[in-house]
Amino acid sequence: MDxxxxxxxxxxxxxxxxxxxxxxxxxxxxxxxxxxVSLHLTRTPYVPVEVSLDLARLVSERxxxxxxxxxxxxxxxxxxxxxxxxxxxxxxxxxxxxxxTAMSLAGAVPSVTTSGALLDALAELGARRVxxxxxxxxxxxxxxxxYVAEAGVTVTGCAFMGLTRRIWQVPYRxxxxxxxxxxxxxxxxxLFLSCTNLPTYDVIPQLEAELRIPVISANxxxxxxxxxxxxTRAVGPYQALLDEEARVWPPVLPEQNPVxxxxxxxxxx
Numbered sequence: 415m416d417x418x419x420x421x422x423x424x425x426x427x428x429x430x431x432x433x434x435x436x437x438x439x440x441x442x443x444x445x446x447x448x449x450x451v452s453l454h455l456t457r458t459p460y461v462p463v464e465v466s467l468d469l470a471r472l473v474s475e476r477x478x479x480x481x482x483x484x485x486x487x488x489x490x491x492x493x494x495x496x497x498x499x500x501x502x503x504x505x506x507x508x509x510x511x512x513x514x515t516a517m518s519l520a521g522a523v524p525s526v527t528t529s530g531a532l533l534d535a536l537a538e539l540g541a542r543r544v545x546x547x548x549x550x551x552x553x554x555x556x557x558x559x560x561y562v563a564e565a566g567v568t569v570t571g572c573a574f575m576g577l578t579r580r581i582w583q584v585p586y587r588x589x590x591x592x593x594x595x596x597x598x599x600x601x602x603x604x605l606f607l608s609c610t611n612l613p614t615y616d617v618i619p620q621l622e623a624e625l626r627i628p629v630i631s632a633n634x635x636x637x638x639x640x641x642x643x644x645x646t647r648a649v650g651p652y653q654a655l656l657d658e659e660a661r662v663w664p665p666v667l668p669e670q671n672p673v674x675x676x677x678x679x680x681x682x683x
Contacts, residue, residue, distance in 0.1 A: 424450060425450070426450060426451065426452045427450060427451050427452070427492055427644055427646075428451070428452050428453075428454055428489055428490060428491040428492060429447075429451060429452070429453055429454070429491055429492065429493050429494070429495060429640045429641070429644070430454050430455075430456070430483065430486035430489070430491035430493070430494040430495070430521065430523075431443065431453050431454065431455045431456070431494070431495050431497050431640075432456055432457075432458065432479065432482040432483060432486075432494065432495070432496045432497065432498075432517070433455055433456070433457050433458070433497045433498065433610065434457065434458050434469075434473045434497075434498050434501060434610075434611075435457045435458050435459060435460045435461070435473070436465075436579075436611065437455075437457060437497065437498070437610060437611060438582035438611060439582055439610065439611060439613060439633065440453075440455060442613060442614070442615050442633050443455075443497065443633055443636070443637055445615050445650065446615075446633070446634060446637035446638070446641075446648040446649060446650050447637060447641070447648070447649070448641075448646060448647070448648075448649050450646075451641065451644065451646065454486055454489050454491055456482050456485045456486055457482075458472075458473045458478050458482055459478065461473075464578035464579050465500070465549075465550065465551075465554070465577065465578045465579060465581065466551065466553070466554065466578065467500075467504060467553055467554055467557060469500075470498075470500040470501045470503075470504040470554065470557075471501075471504055471505075473498060473501045474496075474498070474501035474502060474504065474505065474509075474513060476512070476513075476516050479496065479513060479516050479517055479520070480516055480517075480519075480520040483517050483520035483521040483525075484520055484521070486521065487521055491521070491523060492523060492524075492643070492644050493523055493524045493525065493526065493640050493643035493644055494517050494518075494521050494523055494524075494525045494526075494640075495525070495526050495527070495528075495531075495636050495637075495639070495640040496513060496514075496517060496525070496526070496527040496528065497528055497610045497632075497633070497636050498527075498528055498610055499528045499529055499532070499558070499608045499609050499610060499632045500550065500554055500557070500558070500608075500609070501527075501528075502527035502528050502529035502530065503529040503532075503557060503558050503561035504557055506560070506561060506564055507561065507564050507565060510527055510529050510530050510561075511530075513525075513527055514526065514527060514530060524643040526636065526639040526640050526643060527636075528610060528632050528635065528636045529561060530639070531635040531636050531638065531639035531640075532562075532606060532630070532632070532635050533562075533565050533567075534635070534639055535630050535635040535638065535639070535655055536565075536567060536604060536606075536630075538655065539603070539604055539628045539630075539654065539655065539661065540603070541567070541602075541603035541604035541628065542566070542567055542568060542603060543567070543568045543570050543600070543601065543602050543603045543604075544562060544567055544568070544569060544570065544602055544603065544604050544605065544606055545569070545570050545571045545572065545593075545596040545597045545599065545600065545602035545604075545605045545606070546558060546559065546562070546569055546571070546572040546573070546574075546596060546605075546606050546608060547572075547573050547574070547589070547592045547593050547596050547605065547606070547607045547608065548572070548573075548574045548575070548608040548609060549574070549575040549577045549581045549584060549608075549609050549611070549612050550574055550575070550576070550577065550608070550609065551574070551576050551577075551578060552574065552576070555572060555574040558608055559572060570599060570600030570601060570602040571595075571596045571597065571598065571599025571600045571602065572596055572599070573592040573593070573595040573596040574592075575588070575592065581609055581611040581612055582611045582612070582613065584612055584613060585613075586613060586616060586617050589607065589612065589613065589614060589617050590617055590620070590621060593605055593607065593617075593621050593625070593629070594624075594625075597625050597627070602627060603627060603628075604627055604628045604629070604630060605621065605625060605627060605628070605629045605630070606630050606631070606632075607629065607630070607631040607632065608631075608632055609632050610632045610633050610636065612631070612632065614631035614632070614633060614634065615631075615633070615634075615650070617629075618630075618631060618634065618650075618651070618653050619651045619652050619653060622652075622653065622654055622660070626663045628654035628655060628661065629653075629654070630654075630655050634648070634650075634653070634655060635655070638655055638656065
């Protein structure tokens, strides 16, 4: 068949993505993106620092952001996303806003960050009480707790892994175990899986069904917010953030003991 008769390729819309130099989950971002949208990724320069508050500050410096966004302008993205949780919460709410302003000025397009998208997602879900799961050390985790609290959201429980490298290699099993632990600590209205290098795509529906609350992750909220700037929606399996119908859980039925036939009941012969 003559492929020229198909008239393609189809028109593509673009989102520029600025990620830290050690970001390894490009494919996970793509899984939330519809077919008519392309992601154009660039990375911040390498620095010999492990995951820490120092690294978070280095990968979110104004000059670093400006240079990264400018590398994306040639492909004309309609929005730019900064895909790093700790880099966008380390400066608090004011710091996150300053990052978005710097990115928009550098690229003349709307911009989002992972941590700004987190707050937008919690507002969308009407959640004011959240449980947190992070792969970080205690100091980075505390910075996330402070960021969320600054926004007026109560942290009901938190579980962290204490990692400083190769976070993308954490297995789903460990993510699920940590989520269960964080959710048990209180009565959260949502659970957040932090870090764009933490694999989460396939565990979200399972955790929502088990915990019966919305479960959101760093990569999910980043793509959700960026795609909203384009006036379109993220795609994916049954997830509360992406589908309003998924925000209503069926009532829990009381556990019932089966009624046995008389001849099987204890004491009958």
